[in-house]
Amino acid sequence: MAQMTGGEAVVQTLRHEGVEVVFGMPGVQVMSIYDAFYGQAGIQVMTVRHEQTTAYMADGYARVTGKPGVALVVPGPGVQNASAALGTAYAASSPVLLLAGQVESFNVGRDRGALHEINDQQDTIRPVTKWCQRAHTVPEIAPAIQEAMRQMRHGRPRPTEVEVSPDVLAALGEVTLVSPAAPELIAPEWESVRRAAELLRGARKPLIWAGGGVGIAGAERELVALAEALGAPVATTNEAKGVIPEDHRLALGVGYFGHGASSWAAPQADVVLAVGTRLTTQMTGLNAPREPQTLIHLDIDPTVIGKNYPAEISLAADARLGLQALLEEVRQEAPAAPWPEAELRDMRDLQERWLQEQAPDQVEIVRRLQGVLPDETVLVSGITNVAYWSYFAYCARQPRCYITSSYFATLGYSFPVALGAKVGAPDRPVVSLTGDGGFMYALPELATAVQYGIGVIVIVFVDNALGASNNDQHTRFAGRVVGTQLHNPSFAEVARVFGARGIRTEPERLDEALQEALNGGEPTVIEVPIPTWAPPFQITPRSH
Ligand SMILES: Cc1ncc(C[n+]2csc(CCOP(=O)(O)OP(=O)(O)O)c2C)c(N)n1
Numbered sequence: 001m002a003q004m005t006g007g008e009a010v011v012q013t014l015r016h017e018g019v020e021v022v023f024g025m026p027g028v029q030v031m032s033i034y035d036a037f038y039g040q041a042g043i044q045v046m047t048v049r050h051e052q053t054t055a056y057m058a059d060g061y062a063r064v065t066g067k068p069g070v071a072l073v074v075p076g077p078g079v080q081n082a083s084a085a086l087g088t089a090y091a092a093s094s095p096v097l098l099l100a101g102q103v104e105s106f107n108v109g110r111d112r113g114a115l116h117e118i119n120d121q122q123d124t125i126r127p128v129t130k131w132c133q134r135a136h137t138v139p140e141i142a143p144a145i146q147e148a149m150r151q152m153r154h155g156r157p158r159p160t161e162v163e164v165s166p167d168v169l170a171a172l173g174e175v176t177l178v179s180p181a182a183p184e185l186i187a188p189e190w191e192s193v194r195r196a197a198e199l200l201r202g203a204r205k206p207l208i209w210a211g212g213g214v215g216i217a218g219a220e221r222e223l224v225a226l227a228e229a230l231g232a233p234v235a236t237t238n239e240a241k242g243v244i245p246e247d248h249r250l251a252l253g254v255g256y257f258g259h260g261a262s263s264w265a266a267p268q269a270d271v272v273l274a275v276g277t278r279l280t281t282q283m284t285g286l287n288a289p290r291e292p293q294t295l296i297h298l299d300i301d302p303t304v305i306g307k308n309y310p311a312e313i314s315l316a317a318d319a320r321l322g323l324q325a326l327l328e329e330v331r332q333e334a335p336a337a338p339w340p341e342a343e344l345r346d347m348r349d350l351q352e353r354w355l356q357e358q359a360p361d362q363v364e365i366v367r368r369l370q371g372v373l374p375d376e377t378v379l380v381s382g383i384t385n386v387a388y389w390s391y392f393a394y395c396a397r398q399p400r401c402y403i404t405s406s407y408f409a410t411l412g413y414s415f416p417v418a419l420g421a422k423v424g425a426p427d428r429p430v431v432s433l434t435g436d437g438g439f440m441y442a443l444p445e446l447a448t449a450v451q452y453g454i455g456v457i458v459i460v461f462v463d464n465a466l467g468a469s470n471n472d473q474h475t476r477f478a479g480r481v482v483g484t485q486l487h488n489p490s491f492a493e494v495a496r497v498f499g500a501r502g503i504r505t506e507p508e509r510l511d512e513a514l515q516e517a518l519n520g521g522e523p524t525v526i527e528v529p530i531p532t533w534a535p536p537f538q539i540t541p542r543s544h
C-alpha cells in the first residue's frame with residue numbers, strides 16, 4: 001500500500017501491468033495523469049493530432065504485439081473522437097484500453113454545461129467496449145485498470161474503458177497493486193470434442209473455416225496440424241490471413257462475399273469446422289454453410305456460436321485448446337478420406353484465372369509489393385480497391401502480418417493503425433495500403449510519424465474518387481455520379497512538407513519505390529495514380 005495522487009495511481013498501475021507506451025491527447029481533466037508521466041522512464045507518451053489516432057495506434061500496437069494498447073483522452077469530444085477507432089478494435093476483437101477523463105465528480109450527471117461534459121459518457125461507448133468503469137476514489141483506480149486489463153487478457157479480447165474525474169486524479173489516496181492474474185484458458189467440453197472428432201473423421205469432404213480468433217489465440221500450429229491430420233482444406237476470413245501459410249497445399253485463401261477458391265470448395269463440404277469466426281456476411285453466397293452440411297463451431301465467445309448459422313456441435317473454448325483436443329481425438333483413428341489434393345489445386349488455379357480476368361492490374365500491383373516485402377512485413381489493408389484484391393492476391397505466410405478493420409470497414413483506419421503497429425514492431429516493415437479518400441482522415445499524423453521517427457510506409461492509391469462509391473454509381477445507378485469525386489493535393493509533396501519522404505510513381509514502378517522506402521527506413525508516402533476499378537463486393541460471384 002502506498003500514498004499517491006490519482007494520476008500517479010494511473011501511471012503506476014499501467015507500469016505494473018507492463019504497459020510501455022500510451023497514445024494520448026492531453027486536456028485539463030487528465031493533466032494529473034500527464035504530470036505523473038513526468039520524469040519516469042517506464043512508459044513513453046506519444047501525442048497524436050486527433051483522438052481517433054489514440055485508439056487506432058493502440059489497436060495497431062495490440063494487433064502486432066498481442067498486448068493491450070492504451071489510449072488516453074479527455075472526456076466528451078475526446079471520447080467521441082476516439083469512438084470509431086474503438087468500434088474498429090471491437091469488431092476485430094482487439095484489446096484497447098481507453099483511459100478517459102470525466103468532468104468533476106460533483107458535476108457528473110448534472111448536465112450543467114461543464115467543460116467537455118457529455119451526459120452518460122459511458123453509454124456512448126458501451127456498444128464498442130467489453131467492459132467499462134468509473135473510478136470514484138483514488139483507491140478504486142488501480143482495481144479498475146487491473147480489471148480492464150484482466151478483461152482484455154481473458155476470453156475474447158475487446159476494448160475496455162476506465163474513466164476518472166479530475167478531482168480524483170488530483171487527490172491523494174492509498175493505492176494497492178495486486179499481481180496481474182494469469183489468463184485462464186477455457187478448455188472444451190470433452191464429450192463434444194469426441195462427437196466433433198467423430199464427425200470430422202467420418203466426413204467425406206471436411207472443410208475448416210478459420211477466423212481471426214485463431215491468430216488471437218496463437219493457435220496457428222494446431223490449426224495446420226489438424227488440417228493435415230484430416231486432409232481438410234482451410235479457408236479463412238480476411239482477418240485470419242496468414243494463420244495457415246497461404247502457399248500451404250491445404251490453404252484455400254480468403255473467402256469474401258462469395259468469392260475465392262473457397263467458393264468452389266465450400267459447397268462440396270459435408271462437415272464444416274468453423275473456428276474463431278462469426279461467419280459474418282463475408283461468408284454469404286457460395287461460401288456460407290448450408291443444409292445438409294454439419295457445422296461444428298469452436299469459439300471462445302459462446303454468443304457467437306450458432307448466431308449466423310445453426311451449429312450441430314458447439315465448442316465454447318479457447319481456439320488453441322479446442323483444436324489441440326480435436327487433434328488428439330482425430331488421431332485416435334485414421335480419417336475416412338482426405339480431400340483430393342488435385343481438386344484443391346484446380347480450385348486455386350480457377351481463382352487465379354478469375355483474378356486475372358477481373359482484376360489483372362490490381363493483382364499485378366499486389367505481386368509487385370509481394371516481390372519486395374519480406375514475409376514478416378505487417379500489411380495494414382485499408383478500405384481501398386487494391387487492398388480488397390490483396391485478400392486474394394497477397395500470399396501471407398505468417399500470423400499477425402495482415403491487419404484489417406473487420407466488419408467495421410472503417411475508412412481512414414489504415415494509416416493510424418499502421419503507426420501503432422510500427423511502434424509495436426519497430427524492426428519489421430509496416431506498410432499501409434490506403435486510398436486518397438481514406439488517407440485524408442488522419443493525414444496530419446504524418447507529423448506524429450516524423451516527430452517520433454515512426455518509419456511506416458504509406459501507399460496511397462490516387463483515383464481522385466471515393467472509388468468504391470463512385471463505381472457503385474456507375475454499375476448500380478446508371479452513371480449518375482454525385483458526391484464521389486475528390487480534389488487532392490500531391491501526397492508526395494505533402495509528405496515532404498511534413499518532413500517525411502514523398503515518392504510519386506506509376507504502378508509499374510511501385511516495387512522500385514517501395515524498395516527505396518524500405519532502404520530509407522523513414523516515414524514515407526508513396527503516391528500511386530490509378531483509375532477507379534470495381535471492388536470484389538460489387539462483382540457478382542460466379543455460380544458454379
Ligand atoms: C467511416 C466510413 N465512412 C464511409 C465509408 C464508405 N466507403 C467505403 S469505401 C469508400 C470510398 C473510399 O475511397 P478511397 O479511400 O479513395 O478508396 P478507393 O475506393 O477509391 O480505392 C467509402 C466512402 C466507410 N467504409 N467508412
Ligand SMILES: [Mg+2]
Pocket residue numbers: 435436437461462463464465466467
Ligand atoms: Mg480513391
